[in-house]
Amino acid sequence: xxxxxxxxxxxxPESAGTPASTxxxxxxxxxxxxGLSLRLDVRACGVVAVLLAVALTAGVMLIGxxxxxxxxxxxxxxxxxxxxxxxxxxxxxxxxxRVLVGLLVGACLGLGGAxxxxxxxxxxxxxDVLGLSQGAAAGALTVIVLFSGSAGAVTLGALAGGLVTGxxxxxxxxxxxxxxxxxxxxxxxxxAVVTAVNGYLITKADFVDAARAVVWMTGSLNxxxxxxxxxxxxxxxxxLPLVLANARGLRMxxxxxxxxxxxxxxxxxxxxxxxxxxxxxxxAATAAAGPVxxxxxxxxxxxxxxxxxxxxxxxxxxxxxxxxxxxxxxMGAALLVTADWAxxxxxxxxxxxxxxxxxxxxxxxxxxLLVTERRAxxx
Numbered sequence: 001x002x003x004x005x006x007x008x009x010x011x012x013p014e015s016a017g018t019p020a021s022t023x024x025x026x027x028x029x030x031x032x033x034x035g036l037s038l039r040l041d042v043r044a045c046g047v048v049a050v051l052l053a054v055a056l057t058a059g060v061m062l063i064g065x066x067x068x069x070x071x072x073x074x075x076x077x078x079x080x081x082x083x084x085x086x087x088x089x090x091x092x093x094x095x096x097x098r099v100l101v102g103l104l105v106g107a108c109l110g111l112g113g114a115x116x117x118x119x120x121x122x123x124x125x126x127x128d129v130l131g132l133s134q135g136a137a138a139g140a141l142t143v144i145v146l147f148s149g150s151a152g153a154v155t156l157g158a159l160a161g162g163l164v165t166g167x168x169x170x171x172x173x174x175x176x177x178x179x180x181x182x183x184x185x186x187x188x189x190x191x192a193v194v195t196a197v198n199g200y201l202i203t204k205a206d207f208v209d210a211a212r213a214v215v216w217m218t219g220s221l222n223x224x225x226x227x228x229x230x231x232x233x234x235x236x237x238x239x240l241p242l243v244l245a246n247a248r249g250l251r252m253x254x255x256x257x258x259x260x261x262x263x264x265x266x267x268x269x270x271x272x273x274x275x276x277x278x279x280x281x282x283x284a285a286t287a288a289a290g291p292v293x294x295x296x297x298x299x300x301x302x303x304x305x306x307x308x309x310x311x312x313x314x315x316x317x318x319x320x321x322x323x324x325x326x327x328x329x330x331m332g333a334a335l336l337v338t339a340d341w342a343x344x345x346x347x348x349x350x351x352x353x354x355x356x357x358x359x360x361x362x363x364x365x366x367x368x369l370l371v372t373e374r375r376a377x378x379x
Contacts, residue, residue: 043307044307044324044326044327047303047306047307047327047330048326048327048330051303051327051330051331051333051334052330052334054334054338055103055106055330055333055334055337055338058334058337058338058341059099059102059103059337060072060075060076061341062095062098062099062102062337062340062341062344063075063091063095063096063099065341065344065345066090066095066344068090070087070090070091074087075091078091078092079091079096093225097224097225097226097228097229098221098222098224098225099337100229100233101221101224101228101229101232101288101289102221102224102289102333102336102337102340102354103333103336103337104229104232104233104236104285104288104333105221105232105285105288105289105292105336106295106299106332106333106334106335106336106337107236107329107330107332107333108232108235108236108281108282108284108285108332109127109281109282109285109292109295109296109299109332109336110295110296110299110300110303110328110329110330110331110332110333110335111240111243111278111281111325111328111329111332112127112277112278112279112281112282112285112296113126113127113278113282113295113296113297113298113299113300113328113332114299114300114303114324114325114328114329115243115250115274115275115277115278115281115325116130116275116278116296117300117301118250118251118253118254118274119183119250119253119271119274119275119278120183120184121253121254122183122184123301123369124184124297124369124370125183125184125187126294126296126297126300127278127282127286127296128293128294128296128297128362129184129187129188129191129297130169130183130184130187130188130190130191131165131169131187131188131190131191131192131193131194131195132162132165132166132169132187132279132282132283132286133162133282133286133291133293133296134165134191134194134195134198134291135161135162135164135165135166135190135194136158136159136161136162136165136282136283136286136287136291137158137161137194137198137216137217137286137290137291138161138165138194138197138198138201139157139158139159139160139161139162139164140154140155140157140158140161140213140216140217140286140287140290141157141198141201141202141213141217142157142161142201143156143157143158144157144205144209144212144213144216145201145202145204145205145209145210145213146201148209152227154216154287155228155287155288156287158283158286158287159283159284159287161283162279162282162283162284162286162287163279163280163283165190165194166275166276166279166282166283167279168190169183169186169187169190170272170275172186172190173186173187198217201213202214215353216290217290217291218290218353218355218356219289219290219291219292219293219353219354219355219356219358219359220289220290220353220354220355221289221340221353221354222353224288224289228288228289231284231288232284232285232288235280235281235284236281239277239280239281240329242273242277243274243277243325244325244326246270246273246274247325248265249265249266249270250270250274250325252265253265253267253270253271282296289354290353290355291355292336292354292355292358293355293358293359293362293363294358294359294361294362294363294365294366295332295335295336295358295362296332297362297365297366297369298335298358298361298362298365299328299331299332299335300324300328300331301365301369302331302335303324303327303328303330303331304324304327304328306327306331307324307327335358336354336358339354339357339358339361340354340357342357343356343357
């Protein structure tokens with residue numbers, strides 16, 4: 001094992017202001033037989049380990065929370081097949097699927113948000129701002145209001161609505177490529193139009209369907225079972241390796257299309273592939289749990305700040321480029337499950353949907369992000 005410094009581009013902020021003798025060593029290169037090597041970001045690996053521990057701990061605590069409290073030790077014993085009969089049913093059939101859906105939905109939103117922000121090169125480029133969550137909600141509302149569809153039909157409607165909105169957003173933003181700020185501006189317009197459509201659908205619904213639609217649009221994990229777990233798990237198993245295989249190209253895209261093309265990246269192909277992956281992840285998460293607000297916006301930003309090395313260049317400093325895909329995924333899972341556990345502990349089981357908690361926290365984060373972007377002269 002050899003230790004190397006973080007890779008930087010020629011003339012980049014790290015190489016310009018950080019002397020070789022004082023630059024912190026944050027990556028390790030693992031060399032194997034046949035000339036194979038793997039570079040690991042030590043700080044990022046540590047952050048991922050901590051976030052996974054937080055997510056799993058919050059998941060265990062959430063399983064034990066409810067009208068029939070179960071100690072954490074009994075939850076763990078039940079999960080390994082050594083629990084009592086009543087606890088086995090409560091844990092495995094009622095509460096474990098809810099926690100798994102929360103982890104998977106948070107992971108999908110965190111990864112989808114990181115992809116959108118990297119493709120648009122804009123911290124505001126998230127499904128909440130671009131209108132994808134609203135589009136998925138429009139598909140679900142159409143099924144609820146116009147067809148009084150079942151839960152499975154609502155899920156399919158949300159997935160279809162998200163995909164149609166994503167396609168429309170990409171086509172409207174296309175002009176010899178997809179520019180980051182143009183994508184965000186078009187997304188804001190699409191979001192406004194779709195939100196108006198959602199409001200119209202609710203006004204046309206009868207009382208029962210309107211109440212059902214409002215509950216779904218809040219974003220909640222209540223009543224989730226194994227039928228939502230397996231599709232999300234299969235989607236993650238397919239898309240996660242695909243996204244990680246294109247992570248290098250995504251990092252190059254953050255430096256601009258010209259630079260990425262000069263480095264051998266097929267810009268159009270990579271952007272389309274990753275955008276489609278982000279749309280699928282976001283739509284599937286919304287179909288499973290409703291439009292849970294601001295997780296896709298907040299998780300990538302928090303993950304990036306936690307994984308950045310704590311040093312600046314001589315001119316004032318700039319963070320290392322590159323999307324933090326795996327940390328964003330883990331951060332999204334930890335945020336959503338922790339928010340759901342906090343809502344139950346503070347307000348009682350099933351009294352406050354998790355979307356309300358994430359909406360409040362995410363709204364505060366969005367205001368802070370807008371202030372910092374304005375101070376930096378980017379807004």
